[in-house]
Amino acid sequence: MSDETSVERALASWRYVGVERPAFAMPPGPGQESVWDYPRPPRIAPDAREIVVRAGALLVARSRRALRVLETASPPTFYLPPDDVDLSLLEADSGSSSCEWKGRARYFAVRLGTEVLRSAAWTYRAPRPAYAALRDHLAFYPALLECYVGGERARPQPGGFYGGWITSELTGPFKGEPGSRGW
Numbered sequence: 001m002s003d004e005t006s007v008e009r010a011l012a013s014w015r016y017v018g019v020e021r022p023a024f025a026m027p028p029g030p031g032q033e034s035v036w037d038y039p040r041p042p043r044i045a046p047d048a049r050e051i052v053v054r055a056g057a058l059l060v061a062r063s064r065r066a067l068r069v070l071e072t073a074s075p076p077t078f079y080l081p082p083d084d085v086d087l088s089l090l091e092a093d094s095g096s097s098s099c100e101w102k103g104r105a106r107y108f109a110v111r112l113g114t115e116v117l118r119s120a121a122w123t124y125r126a127p128r129p130a131y132a133a134l135r136d137h138l139a140f141y142p143a144l145l146e147c148y149v150g151g152e153r154a155r156p157q158p159g160g161f162y163g164g165w166i167t168s169e170l171t172g173p174f175k176g177e178p179g180s181r182g183w
Contacts, residue, residue: 009100014040016183018072026171034171035073041101042071044133049150051078053085053140055112060145061085067137071101073175073183075157075164078149079137090138093119102131108138110145120144122163139163 016022018039025036047068053061063084068076093109108121121140124131140147142165143156149167157164159176166174175183 014072014183016040016072024173026173028171032169032171035075035174038070038072038074038076040072041130042069044069044131047078047149050148051080052146052148053080054146054148055089055110055117056146058089058112059086060089060110061138061140067133069102069134073173073180074162075154075166075170075172075174077139077163078147078165079134079139082136082138085138090121091116095119097122101128102134103128117144142166 016036018037021034021036025034028034045068047066048064049066051061051063051066052059061080061084063080065081065084067079069079070076089110089112090108091111093107095107097105099105102124103126105122105124107119108123110117110120119141121138123136123138124134125136127134141156141163142154143160147154147165149165152167154165154167157166157174157176159180162176164174173180
């Protein structure tokens with residue numbers, strides 16, 4: 001299937017694409033964003049806030065050059081440049097996944113001495129052209145690691161698969177919650 005066909009199929013399967021906020025969406029308060037205002041296909045937005053990823057006392061990554069991927073119904077996923085990540089803690093992990101927008105993701109485990117956090121990070125080595133800025137940047141699952149945005153610890157996106165970071169600046173509901181499959 002061509003990239004164009006994949007994108008067309010994905011768009012056709014979604015009722016909400018960031019143009020109109022559904023009635024069930026929580027309205028944002030001052031200083032907040034509704035994930036229902038994010039576009040589909042997703043948009044990449046630079047973010048200069050300090051992004052920190054930790055495993056307990058161990059610093060995995062720190063950046064002020066993150067890229068936020070904003071997609072309808074999902075909290076942002078933060079992608080960090082490899083120069084801002086302690087790559088000595090990462091090792092290639094089995095498995096991969098495919099995103100209709102970004103392409104094929106490759107996973108990494110985070111090694112913490114004898115402990116290994118499987119599939120804790122991922123990257124797109126050869127993203128689709130519209131997402132070339134993400135090439136080799138790394139994203140981390142806040143369900144497995146401590147992830148911070150401007151000092152606030154992010155909560156993981158529900159559902160276990162998605163890698164969004166929920167902070168107090170966001171309103172939902174979020175993709176991955178019970179009943180969200182048809183969104």
